[in-house]
Amino acid sequence: MRMGRRGAIWALALCALPAATLSAAERFSVGFEAGYQVLSSATDSAKAVFDGSTGGATFGGSLRFSIRPKFFVGAGFSTFSKQGERVFVASPSSPVFELGHPLEIQLNSVYGFAGFRPWPNATLVPYISLGAGQTSYQEESTIGGLSDSSDESKFSWHAMAGVDYRLPGLGGLAIGAELRFASAQDLIGLGGVSKVYGETDLGGFSAVARISFQR
Amino acid sequence: MKNQPIILMLGVLALGAPLGADVVGTSDRLQHGRPRAVPGQVVVKFKDGVEEAEMARLMSVGGGHEGARSRFTRGLRVVRVSKDVPVEAAVARFAELPGVEYAEPNYLRQLYLQPNDARFALQWNFRLIGAPRTWDIQQGSSSVTVAVLDSGVASEDLAPFTVDFGAFYAGPAVVPVRVGPFRKTPDWGTTRFATGYDAIYNTGHAWDDDGHGTHVASTIAEATNNSSGVTGLAFGVTLLPIKVCISQPWFDEDLVGCPTFAIAEGIDHARTAGAKVINLSLGAPFPTASERVAVERAAAANIVVVAATGNDDGPIGFPAAYPDVIAVGSVNGSRERSFYSNFGAELDLVAPGGDFNDADSDGRPDYIYQQTMDPELAARGIYTSVDFLWGFVGTSQASPHVAAAAALLISQGITDAKAVREALQQTADDLGAPGRDDQFGYGLINPVKALSGLGLNR
Numbered sequence: 001m002r003m004g005r006r007g008a009i010w011a012l013a014l015c016a017l018p019a020a021t022l023s024a025a026e027r028f029s030v031g032f033e034a035g036y037q038v039l040s041s042a043t044d045s046a047k048a049v050f051d052g053s054t055g056g057a058t059f060g061g062s063l064r065f066s067i068r069p070k071f072f073v074g075a076g077f078s079t080f081s082k083q084g085e086r087v088f089v090a091s092p093s094s095p096v097f098e099l100g101h102p103l104e105i106q107l108n109s110v111y112g113f114a115g116f117r118p119w120p121n122a123t124l125v126p127y128i129s130l131g132a133g134q135t136s137y138q139e140e141s142t143i144g145g146l147s148d149s150s151d152e153s154k155f156s157w158h159a160m161a162g163v164d165y166r167l168p169g170l171g172g173l174a175i176g177a178e179l180r181f182a183s184a185q186d187l188i189g190l191g192g193v194s195k196v197y198g199e200t201d202l203g204g205f206s207a208v209a210r211i212s213f214q215r
Numbered sequence: 216m217k218n219q220p221i222i223l224m225l226g227v228l229a230l231g232a233p234l235g236a237d238v239v240g241t242s243d244r245l246q247h248g249r250p251r252a253v254p255g256q257v258v259v260k261f262k263d264g265v266e267e268a269e270m271a272r273l274m275s276v277g278g279g280h281e282g283a284r285s286r287f288t289r290g291l292r293v294v295r296v297s298k299d300v301p302v303e304a305a306v307a308r309f310a311e312l313p314g315v316e317y318a319e320p321n322y323l324r325q326l327y328l329q330p331n332d333a334r335f336a337l338q339w340n341f342r343l344i345g346a347p348r349t350w351d352i353q354q355g356s357s358s359v360t361v362a363v364l365d366s367g368v369a370s371e372d373l374a375p376f377t378v379d380f381g382a383f384y385a386g387p388a389v390v391p392v393r394v395g396p397f398r399k400t401p402d403w404g405t406t407r408f409a410t411g412y413d414a415i416y417n418t419g420h421a422w423d424d425d426g427h428g429t430h431v432a433s434t435i436a437e438a439t440n441n442s443s444g445v446t447g448l449a450f451g452v453t454l455l456p457i458k459v460c461i462s463q464p465w466f467d468e469d470l471v472g473c474p475t476f477a478i479a480e481g482i483d484h485a486r487t488a489g490a491k492v493i494n495l496s497l498g499a500p501f502p503t504a505s506e507r508v509a510v511e512r513a514a515a516a517n518i519v520v521v522a523a524t525g526n527d528d529g530p531i532g533f534p535a536a537y538p539d540v541i542a543v544g545s546v547n548g549s550r551e552r553s554f555y556s557n558f559g560a561e562l563d564l565v566a567p568g569g570d571f572n573d574a575d576s577d578g579r580p581d582y583i584y585q586q587t588m589d590p591e592l593a594a595r596g597i598y599t600s601v602d603f604l605w606g607f608v609g610t611s612q613a614s615p616h617v618a619a620a621a622a623l624l625i626s627q628g629i630t631d632a633k634a635v636r637e638a639l640q641q642t643a644d645d646l647g648a649p650g651r652d653d654q655f656g657y658g659l660i661n662p663v664k665a666l667s668g669l670g671l672n673r
Contacts, residue, residue: 086668090637097629099668144352188672
């Protein structure tokens, strides 16, 4: 995955923070996530090439470090892919014609984040976090037996809100749920249906379940 | 054929093609593709020195068994594995085995269509618009019917028959004329035809007594990849020949041309017969109500109507200038406006119509070569089956390129006539002044780009 300079600096800075501030009492967690992502910032484009669908499965993971009882930082990644087909649409108000050429997109995000837990010692630990990073986008089509691909990478913002529940007696295993919103401006809109619809952001909402190991 | 000041834009620059030796066309198409592999097979090369028994054991260890062995390379096998196992996983498994030099999927290559038609090298016009790559994507569906309203199409053998003018002739009584026989031109191969229509003599057959219509129809769907003649851009579609022109002075020299009543009748027949595209390689500088209304009915019936702009280096003629018609001008082999091609605000697109230059330096003028017959012989009912390719030049020749491209788009899934027009316009190669202009319209058609459609961001 390509990472632009700006996103890389953000992610490294946020990840480096705990190394300077962690004390022995502070917690660490590693989590894996799976859920559903909606390309809600590019719904018209997504519906056009994905036969009316705007979402699909997303997977990811994250590392979190506590820097104060109520504050944490971390780094995460997410990946999303979906298959559709190439279409023709003359204008935003025109019908969509499916042309049968397979199309697959892949969205990968890497980001650093900082978060806040108002009640870190509760059974259910809600949190919010904000992050920044880099989102790369690959698109590949097969037209008449030949492949055609492109990729873009842009700075992205990420906002997350969730809750963790530490399973008692399971040695630090926790489960949780998280709602996210991501924005990656100018990742699309250069061509294809996104240009027709004037959509430039391939971000959107996602809801994921999270399983993590904490200590 | 006696020359007439006909209102047709019928190959007014038609010339016989000085054909030389066979030349095999070349292609510069890409040779890479998205990998496709035979499911359940891995090609494995065992290292030199590995015994047969060990190969069998390794194939078993890898979860497979021998499917085939090379007759020429020792230790090279096709190993059959379960089709439920992804080929990539099976390849990885075999690649890790000791004794295996390499393992790879049994990739499927694509048979690129480089047509073997003997005279394809003559068709600079199809190379100019990327026809070989176009055919990799779409060759035309038989469910898409393209009506060719013209002098007729030599698509069937006809015994001599008698024609009279019926409603068209207003003069004194005339003796019916016996014409024919007519023969099907030789390079129709598997080209499909719907039952033709004669809007002039009402004979029930769209017989061609000129050669123009056969040439135009051949640009759309001459048999392709059949080792003979040249090719058609949308050779998989169904042609609907409709005779709307009086090409020979059978009764009266003043009547040679294409009556607008017959054109209107022909358009309506095409509409009711289920045509999706109508090509009109004809015209004149003035509109008529009957023709316009027929065009409007066709457009309302979701039919793409394409017409030539004319060969006067002047204003665009009718029917091309009607708003519901895609008006097509001509470019030469250097992508310049052909010296004769009419132009103006109504111009939509340009396509190859040729001229007398030799842009590709093949020693021949840049005519549009297709099968047809000798008009002089046709006037006496004789069709020759040798040297049946003729080079014509004109917007009449440009128009069927666009009609064929429209038929390909419909075959690909763009089933709305307005969307087809938009697709052709939006994907055309812009020529001349940036954006649409009166010399080239939206530009030179690019069937590959139009058929490729749009991805999410590309």
